[in-house]
Amino acid sequence: MSDNAKIGRRSFLKKSALMGGAAAGSMLAAPAVLAQAPVVIKMQTSWGAANIWQEFAQDYADRVEQMSGGRLKIDLLPAGAVVAAFQVMDAVNDGILDAAHSVTAYWYGKSKAASLFGTGPVLGASSPAMLGWFYEGGGDELYRELTQDVLGLDVVGFLGMPMFAQPFGWFKEPIAGVADIQGFKYRTVGLAADLLQSMGMSVAQLPGGEIVPAMERGVIDAFEFNNPSSDKDFGAQDVAKNYFLSSYHQAAEQFEFLFNRITYEDLDPDLQAILKYGVEASATANLNKAMRRYSEDLQWLQNEAGVTVHRTPKEILSAQLEAWSNILPDLESDPMFKKIVDSQRAWAEKVAFYELMNAPDYALAYEHFFPGKLKL
Numbered sequence: 001m002s003d004n005a006k007i008g009r010r011s012f013l014k015k016s017a018l019m020g021g022a023a024a025g026s027m028l029a030a031p032a033v034l035a036q037a038p039v040v041i042k043m044q045t046s047w048g049a050a051n052i053w054q055e056f057a058q059d060y061a062d063r064v065e066q067m068s069g070g071r072l073k074i075d076l077l078p079a080g081a082v083v084a085a086f087q088v089m090d091a092v093n094d095g096i097l098d099a100a101h102s103v104t105a106y107w108y109g110k111s112k113a114a115s116l117f118g119t120g121p122v123l124g125a126s127s128p129a130m131l132g133w134f135y136e137g138g139g140d141e142l143y144r145e146l147t148q149d150v151l152g153l154d155v156v157g158f159l160g161m162p163m164f165a166q167p168f169g170w171f172k173e174p175i176a177g178v179a180d181i182q183g184f185k186y187r188t189v190g191l192a193a194d195l196l197q198s199m200g201m202s203v204a205q206l207p208g209g210e211i212v213p214a215m216e217r218g219v220i221d222a223f224e225f226n227n228p229s230s231d232k233d234f235g236a237q238d239v240a241k242n243y244f245l246s247s248y249h250q251a252a253e254q255f256e257f258l259f260n261r262i263t264y265e266d267l268d269p270d271l272q273a274i275l276k277y278g279v280e281a282s283a284t285a286n287l288n289k290a291m292r293r294y295s296e297d298l299q300w301l302q303n304e305a306g307v308t309v310h311r312t313p314k315e316i317l318s319a320q321l322e323a324w325s326n327i328l329p330d331l332e333s334d335p336m337f338k339k340i341v342d343s344q345r346a347w348a349e350k351v352a353f354y355e356l357m358n359a360p361d362y363a364l365a366y367e368h369f370f371p372g373k374l375k376l
Helices: 003-027 052-067 085-094 112-116 127-136 139-150 191-198 208-216 228-233 261-265 269-303 314-331 335-358 362-369
Strands: 039-045 072-077 099-102 155-162 169-171 185-187 202-204 242-245 254-260 308-311
Touching: 039 052, 039 085, 052 072, 052 099, 052 228, 052 254, 052 269, 072 269, 085 099, 085 155, 085 254, 112 191, 112 335, 127 139, 127 155, 127 254, 127 335, 139 155, 139 335, 155 261, 155 269, 191 202, 191 314, 228 269, 254 261, 254 269, 261 269, 269 308, 314 335
Parallel strands: 039 072, 039 099, 185 202, 242 308
Antiparallel strands: 099 254, 155 254, 169 242
């Protein structure tokens, strides 16, 4: 369907709704000022209904409805309700969905540069710092250039909550070094797949809902998803008991909020602003909730589910950084990829310097008040 056709159809439906409301109002002798029917945005996530991330998306939907005074309503659906988890970008682009709540690594198959908006090389800057790059360092314009100009996608996108660094993941037996992961069939997504394949792992890219069944069937030997709450929710503790926190494979990711461009631009300017800045509002709400829930669920995994929590061995962390250095030159043969990474390097060199120089050693403080718990 052409852009003009989409606009025409939406305008017709809006006018019809208003005319119908006016006719009904005159028949019932209603007051002169009539309540306008809300604009409904059909949004699907890439998460199962039980995943805490579905709650995060609902936090966004609730705030949008409240800030708009009910003029906007988000019809929020879980993964699979309309399309599969990895297909939301195509569905939003095609107008099958008005919006999606996902991550950019899930459309990495269209361009490896997609993964740079959340799961790119770790250059020393934290996830909040890299969210700053998106909004203050030119990342949003590079995202628009990649999606609209390079790939020809009819979407508008924003990044939300800065995630905590993702665990290296779940293993049936403890691992001590790089030799222990050679040949492992491992689940991850995006550029992390390139990274860990270069380190000798065999990678399968699967949505969250398929991970535990794949582990049970022996399709994979180990996996990561994202955080203690999501991992607990889909039963990671039932198929592995060794949980390795800390990794450089996905250490600075954010949620992606996708909108069909025609749908978005057809809204009144104040409603566009509510959809956009609602992302910022949800980022704070989501992060606050994640602080509590992730921490509580990590304790549950340890104390109730018999999971042993480890720090990923430094040998593996060092090998990950070396692997990033090794795979980047080939990836940067793509001009758009290089353009984005160069922008991120410049930002990280400047911003992470301040961030790291200014940050006190929180581990030292924690050890002072809670001695012996960290086991670093």
